[in-house]
Amino acid sequence: MERRDPIPYHSVVTHTLSTDPAVRQAYAADASGLILTPDAVARPASAAEVADIMREAAASTTAVTAAGGQSSMTGGSITDHGILLSLRAMDRVLDLDPVAGRVRVEPGIGVADLKRRLAAEGFLFAPDPTSEEEAALGGSIACNASGARSLRYGATRRHVTGLTVVLASGETVELRRPALEKNTVGYAPVHDPVDWFIGSEGTLGIVVAAELALLPLPERVTGLGIPFADEADALRFVVAAREGMRTGAVAPRCLELLDARALELVRAGEGGGQWLGQAFVYTEEEHPGDRDLDFDAWLALAEAHHAQVDDILVFDDDAKIRTARLLRHDVPATMAERGNAFAPQGGRRVGTDWAVPYPRLAEAIGVARDCIARHGLPLPVMYGHAGNGHPHMDFVAHDADELHRVETAIRETLERIIAMGGTVAAEHGIGKIKRQWLPLQLSPMQLTAQRALKQALDPDGILAPGNVWGGEG
Ligand SMILES: Cc1cc2nc3c(=O)[nH]c(=O)nc-3n(C[C@H](O)[C@H](O)[C@H](O)COP(=O)(O)OP(=O)(O)OC[C@H]3O[C@@H](n4cnc5c(N)ncnc54)[C@H](O)[C@@H]3O)c2cc1C
Known part of the structure; x- marks a missing residue:
């Protein structure tokens, strides 16, 4: 991406932008163990302010990385490149329609907080990432978060019926899932743009409001x-x-x-x-x-x-x-926490997020442990969503050399996982840490199509640079 002059930070958006070192530092970490300090932090209170910021960012080709609760395990919500756009101040419930079982909310609301408020009205918002007390709704949408109960209810995508998105250009678009039962117009991937933004990790647009489908609270x-x-x-x-x-x-x-x-x-x-x-x-x-x-x-x-x-x-x-x-x-x-203690030596926690069709889970765990043993590494801590064929394996790499060995063992594992019909990342997204795994799973044809969408929506690459893209070369 060619960078022009950054946004003049004294411009129209001054009231939401800060270059104070302490503020920038406060947004420099997420749960990945990486530290990336942004040039400035914006904390808009409304969708209109987000649109202002994006218009100015587009004009000056300044990078903008959205952040919610910053519980990303993949470095998705941190940047050392331009503006960190924290959506946390936009945390209102805009409208609850109890008859339709729909709620419209801003992206900064905490997932657990939203769920508690809806439960008080007799409704269930089903997605339950383990991090629901830390995560914001916008971040969960941008990662298509799932959780233990996704076994029954699916991931966040299934529960999002509409989005308001500010594009890289600053234009705001209102998107709703089509209610059609039949449709033959256009290629399937363009039928429902709501799906483009769910799981896009801040790289295609900024979610400024979401409409969610609710379920009755279980008795x-x-x-x-x-x-x-x-x-x-x-x-x-x-x-x-x-x-x-x-x-x-x-x-x-x-x-x-x-x-x-x-x-x-x-x-x-x-x-x-x-x-x-x-x-x-x-x-x-x-x-x-x-x-x-x-x-x-x-x-x-x-x-x-x-x-x-x-x-x-x-x-x-x-x-x-x-x-x-x-x-x-x-x-x-x-x-x-254990991994963070080894950051000075170049170590960190490394967590896998692969999944396979559930009947093959035992076989996949065996494959992973074989790869780990071949590199002389201790067995990782394993936990997670076995019912979905989706365990997490967490390693603590004590230094840069061990980190390299862990990543080599993981690469070998992932190659085998893909051959078993699996995925390299089932819920945490790709972010910055896992982008080297993307080409293991997506074919050149799929990567070309995905790149075309990114190019169409964000031609200057100002949205969340370093997320998803950058590891395929
Ligand atoms: C202890 C722990 C347990 C976890 N368990 C789970 C789990 O069970 N399931 C799971 O799926 N994940 C889990 N995670 C990962 C993470 O918490 C989730 O992905 C969560 O949904 C991220 O939400 P967030 O608000 O913290 O997003 P952030 O970390 O702030 O951002 C995540 C991504 O979303 C983008 N983004 C944020 N807000 C917006 C927006 N408004 N518009 C566009 N893009 C945006 C960011 O740029 C970034 O790429 C866990 C993390 C931790 C630390």
């Missing part, structure tokens, strides 16, 4: 924690539970797995001492308020897979489920 939810002495049994249990979803024997909304190393971290947390076994499956099921969970169906499945049935934990109210979620959340959070 009751019960969580179960099922320990196993053998991880292989836990993995077979997960596949059997997926089969049980198909036959109606069980109806899990999540199937989360923790391996022995992740369990050690959980046990260090308050209340985690009861999470026993060498592997642990956490599941939740919704059921009517006047009926208890069909525990017998789960017990039969657990017994058939040699679970430690006497040590099964039951989380039968909201507070207990929240505590379980916090313990699960502590696993990636602790690993990030």
Whole structure:
């Protein structure tokens, strides 16, 4: 990208732009372990201000990187290039239509905060990234965030019905998903531009408002924690539970797995001492308020897979489920903290985000561990969304040399994962850290088409430079 003079920071947008070093520093980190300090920070309070900023940025070819909660694991929400545009001040609920089950909100609202406000009205906004207390809605849309309960409800994309987007030019566009049942006009990728921006990691436009589809709040939810002495049994249990979803024997909304190393971290947390076994499956099921969970169906499945049935934990109210979620959340959070301690030596936490079709999960984990062992690395901490064939493996690289070995092992793993029909990144996006993996998955034809869309919407490359693009050469 050719850079012209940056925005004169004393211009019309002065009231939202700061070059104060302390402010710039405050927006220089996300959860990736990278530090990138922006030239200036803008904190607009309205969509009109965002449009002003983008018009001026377009005129001076100044880079603009959007940021929400800055919980990105991939360096997507930080930059050392131009303006960091924090949307956090735009955090209003604009309109709730209880009849249609729709809400229109600004992008800076916290995901968990929004969910609590909607729950008070009897509605569920289903996406539940583990980071929901840190993440903002705009960031979650830009990453197409998912979570444990995506097993039942899918990722964020499924719940977004419309977007207001400020383009790189400063133009504002209103987009709604078509209500058509039939349509043959144009190529399929252009049918619904809402999808272009979901998962685009700030590279195609700035989301300034979103309309979301809501579900009725479930009457009751019960969580179960099922320990196993053998991880292989836990993995077979997960596949059997997926089969049980198909036959109606069980109806899990999540199937989360923790391996022995992740369990050690959980046990260090308050209340985690009861999470026993060498592997642990956490599941939740919704059921009517006047009926208890069909525990017998789960017990039969657990017994058939040699679970430690006497040590099964039951989380039968909201507070207990929240505590379980916090313990699960502590696993990636602790690993990030441990990795950050090695930044001075060139180390960091490295987390994988690959996924495979769920019946192949055990095979894929074996492949990954073989690659890791070949490079003489200790086994990573493994946890995550086993029901979707999507585990996370977290490493702590203690220095630059180990980081290189970890990344080599991951590259070898990902090549095999792709051959198994998998993806290199199922929920955290590509950002800056994973962009070298993009060409492993997308063919030259797909990359060309994707580049054409970027070129059409952001010809000067001012939006989130370094995100997604830059690793394909
Ligand atoms: C402990 C932990 C657990 C996590 N668990 C999960 C998980 O379970 N599932 C999951 O999907 N992710 C998870 N993440 C990753 C991350 O939290 C999510 O991707 C989250 O949705 C990002 O939201 P955010 O508001 O923090 O976005 P940010 O980090 O601020 O930004 C993320 C990306 O979105 C872009 N962006 C932000 N706002 C806008 C906007 N308004 N318009 C256009 N682009 C924008 C940014 O440029 C950046 O590329 C986890 C992270 C942590 C630290």
